[in-house]
Amino acid sequence: MNDSHAMTAPLHVELQPLPPPSARLRRTNPSGLAPDAAFAALRPRLFAIGYRMLGTRADAEDLVQDAWLRWHDTDPAVVQSPEAWLVAVVTRLAIDRLRSAKTERAAYVGWWLPEPIVEVDDRTPEAIAEQTGELSLAFLWVLERLGAEERAAFLLREVFDYDYAEVAAYLQKSEAACRQLVHRASQRLQRQPARQAVPEPAHRRLLERFLAAARSGEREAIQALLAEQAQLVGDGGGVVPSILKIMRGRESIAKFYWAMERRYGGQFVYRFARINGEPGLLRYFDGLLESAQAFETDGDQITGIYIVRNPHKLATAPAGLQT
Numbered sequence: 001m002n003d004s005h006a007m008t009a010p011l012h013v014e015l016q017p018l019p020p021p022s023a024r025l026r027r028t029n030p031s032g033l034a035p036d037a038a039f040a041a042l043r044p045r046l047f048a049i050g051y052r053m054l055g056t057r058a059d060a061e062d063l064v065q066d067a068w069l070r071w072h073d074t075d076p077a078v079v080q081s082p083e084a085w086l087v088a089v090v091t092r093l094a095i096d097r098l099r100s101a102k103t104e105r106a107a108y109v110g111w112w113l114p115e116p117i118v119e120v121d122d123r124t125p126e127a128i129a130e131q132t133g134e135l136s137l138a139f140l141w142v143l144e145r146l147g148a149e150e151r152a153a154f155l156l157r158e159v160f161d162y163d164y165a166e167v168a169a170y171l172q173k174s175e176a177a178c179r180q181l182v183h184r185a186s187q188r189l190q191r192q193p194a195r196q197a198v199p200e201p202a203h204r205r206l207l208e209r210f211l212a213a214a215r216s217g218e219r220e221a222i223q224a225l226l227a228e229q230a231q232l233v234g235d236g237g238g239v240v241p242s243i244l245k246i247m248r249g250r251e252s253i254a255k256f257y258w259a260m261e262r263r264y265g266g267q268f269v270y271r272f273a274r275i276n277g278e279p280g281l282l283r284y285f286d287g288l289l290e291s292a293q294a295f296e297t298d299g300d301q302i303t304g305i306y307i308v309r310n311p312h313k314l315a316t317a318p319a320g321l322q323t
Contacts, residue, residue, distance in 0.1 A: 038082040039071055045083075045160075046090045052155050053094035053148075054101060055114030055140050057316060063093050087162075088170040091152050095171075098148040105144075109238025111246065113308050114140040116292040118282065118317040119274040134159055135277045137306040138296040141233065146185050153181035154189075198299045204272070204279040206297055211270055211281065214257045223254035227301040232256065237310030253305065271318075282317060289319050 033041065046067060050060030067089045071082075079085045105112045114137055134140075143151055149171065156162045156170060157178070167178045206225065213221035232253050236242025247253055261268070264285065271282045273292075281293045292314060296304035308314065 033082075035071065035076045035082075039068060039086065042083055042086050046086055049087065049090050049155065049160065050094055051117070052135070052140065052143070052159065053091075053098055053151060055144075056313070057115055057117065059097060059101070063090050063097070066093055084166070084169065087156075091156065091170045092172075095148045095152050098151065102148070109236070110242055110244045111233050111235055112144070112237075113137060113233060113235035113306055113313075114276075115313040116275045116280075116294060116308050116317070117277075118280075118292060119277075136296065137276050137294040137308075138304050140276070141306060142189060145188055150181050150185040150188070153178050154185035157182050158186075198297055200279060202299050203295075203297055206299070206302065207272070207279050207281065207295055210295070210302060214261055215265070217258060217261050217265065219254050219258040222257050223250045225302055226250035226253055227298065227303045230301070230303050230305070232305040232307065234307045235310050235313070237312065239311055240309050242307070242309050273317075284320070287320055289314055289317055292317055 043064060046064045047060050050063040051057065054060055054063070067086055070089055071086060074085075076082075116137060117135075143154075146154065153167055153171060156167045157164065162170070164175045164178050167182075168175045171178060171181075173181075210222070210225045213225055228250055229248065230250050230253055232243065232247040234243035234247075247256060267286055268290075269284045269287070271284065273280055273282050275281075275292055275294045278294065280295060282289060283291045283293060291307050291309045293308075294306040295302050296306075
């Protein structure tokens with residue numbers, strides 16, 4: 001795994017009283033919800049933070065469960081704001097876990113991509129809650145370049161819209177230190193091409209055209225839909241074959257899809273799905289799920305393709321065409 005960062009000592013969570021939350025946070029439990037109800041109301045946000053920090057559903061759910069156990073053992077009378085308390089706990093646990101995960105990912109075979117969240121039932125908590133803010137595989141892939149505390153500070157401030165006083169309380173740092181973390185993270189991310197907001201219908205239409213071109217077996221038709229500097233990242237995790245190097249350039253990517261269609265065309269079936277909140281494709285081989293494919297686009301052309309083939313990361317997606 002590339003772009004690894006130096007490890008620092010784990011940040012252990014100490015459940016000491018937090019600094020007084022801002023006025024906005026004091027209004028997060030205006031009806032005086034019972035502790036269990038307050039936690040249930042905040043669960044989607046806690047999951048969203050955990051997933052964006054760690055990139056896997058299982059790790060995010062583990063954080064939420066750990067937060068629940070700590071919440072259950074805490075006297076509600078000493079907690080001024082359930083949101084402030086729970087977000088702080090989940091964030092600090094996520095920082096600790098991400099530092100350990102980066103060591104594991106350094107030994108990962110090939111490129112590590114986040115586990116895709118495939119929306120089949122729009123009523124699931126992950127599908128209906130916290131869909132504001134960046135969730136795409138492309139964005140989470142870029143976040144892998146950040147250190148654990150940089151990632152936490154950037155997400156809390158820029159995605160979840162907490163003010164610097166709140167971020168400082170969650171990370172147990174000064175506001176100045178948190179501003180520096182966010183600034184440093186922003187500088188790292190600015191080295192990447194800026195993402196453009198593309199309406200979902202336009203994204204879907206482009207994907208339909210790309211799929212038709214891929215099925216046609218015409219390399220030029222595929223290439224026309226790809227940006228000149230498009231990239232393709234694959235994740236097989238050493239479990240199944242995948243691309244070990246980032247594929248760059250429209251010619252190489254078009255040739256790849258052309259060759260796959262020419263060799264396996266009749267055995268591939270594609271199914272449209274929402275992958276991390278955006279239109280994507282599930283590809284089935286002989287009726288079984290082979291990959292989840294997320295596409296980044298500028299509205300006119302495809303700028304990035306992220307293919308997850310590691311079966312461990314596809315466990316929650318529809319395994320068969322009849323699922």
